[in-house]
Amino acid sequence: MGCILNANNIGFSYPDSTEYLFRNLSFSLNDNERLLITGPNGSGKTTILKLILGMLSVTEGNIKLRENLNIAYCKQDYPNPGFPISAEEVVKMGLYGNRNNEGLAAVRRAMERTGCLHLAGRLFSSLSGGERQRVSLARCFCQNADLLLLDEPSSFLDTDSRNTLVSILQNLEAGDFAVIAVTHDSAVSSALDWKRLETEAF
């Protein structure tokens, strides 16, 4: 079991800002390990995920990722509601980043795993928040990634959908992948017995 990610004393401030969003944050993650990042709104939880993805750059410190680390990213929301794409097509997107060249069987397997196979032909934009989250998780599973980043996975979910999501996360098998989940939802964080990192609002 090796280290796949090491964040060392990282700090971040937006280019136009004179204040740090967070500073002196350190954490690491091994293969198949789970990390829950909790904290209030505006404390930089989502920013940490974007730094890991390379969408933003750290202002100080550094983040070291294992070479060729395959990262799947599940967003909080999808601001493109009118885009005509089926749930199955969304899951198929995961194949683009799948280095094992798995085919449609992987799509079906991933959709079965998150309980969204029956939604395959539906337009993604017509799905409820919970259904979209299942489809997005299936896309990530389909990517066969080393690390899964979940950004506020319980946003916009009703109680039933949240329970389903927690059940999926609890039942991830040991050999699947490492996971970093960001949440400020106490119901989710209390249900998951994962390593934790607390962020604070500056």
Next chain:
Amino acid sequence: MDRLLFLFTLRPIVYGLIGMAVSGIGFPLAGVIIVRNGLIPMRYMLMHGVILGGVFSIALGLPLFPVVAALNLALVALMIAMNRDGRTSLSTASTAMMVFTMGLASMIGHVFDVPAKDTLEILWGSPFALLTSDLVILCILSVLLVVYVLVFFRPVSMLFFDHDIASSSGVNVRFHNSLMLIITALTVSVAMKLLGALLIDALVVLPVLGASRNAKSLKAMFIGSSITGFVLSVTGYFISLIFNLPVSGVLAVLAAAVYAGNILISKIRINRSLK
């Protein structure tokens, strides 16, 4: 009928038909890129770039198309540079560029005493004025558009869906975004010769808006836009020949009518399904 047959013995008429048919298939693909990437403000900037390029070419006696294409590519390069750090949106950058191009066009026009009438003629293109070289450029661009969409369909659809998801899945977002901006710049520059700067939308954007209302997938949107564009441009071309009307005007009215008809049909469908 005899008049129509006679017209097709003339080279400008045949060139015009080929130009309209080929661009009718290819250019709406760029329209899908414009609509899905929210590049409508940039398209306005490129239209103003066409006017600046026109004034510049008239002032210095240079060939119109290369000047316009080069200028629009330079504007797009500037936009990409402004957008690089993510602090200036493409929309903001294109608005700034739009004002800049018009200001510069006004100054150059004044200094070189460019007649306003000549400048305004740039706003009204004509498929009958296509040279062999224009037709070749138009065909190459249309083929490039089709090839780009076919080869890169998966990453393009991921980009349209969500940039962050595309980026995290390994799509080279910067490369594709830059390429799509360049394709859009070239398409607007070429379409100007066919329909003029003012009515480019009739060939590039309106077929997409019409086809996308009922599209159930991105593939259907691309195919539907191309078919709509082809049918509109060829039909508009024949109507303009038969009734001796300007092609650009006929096509614009036809495209707008099809779009309005599409809205009406989908509203009737929704009402029926609700009953």
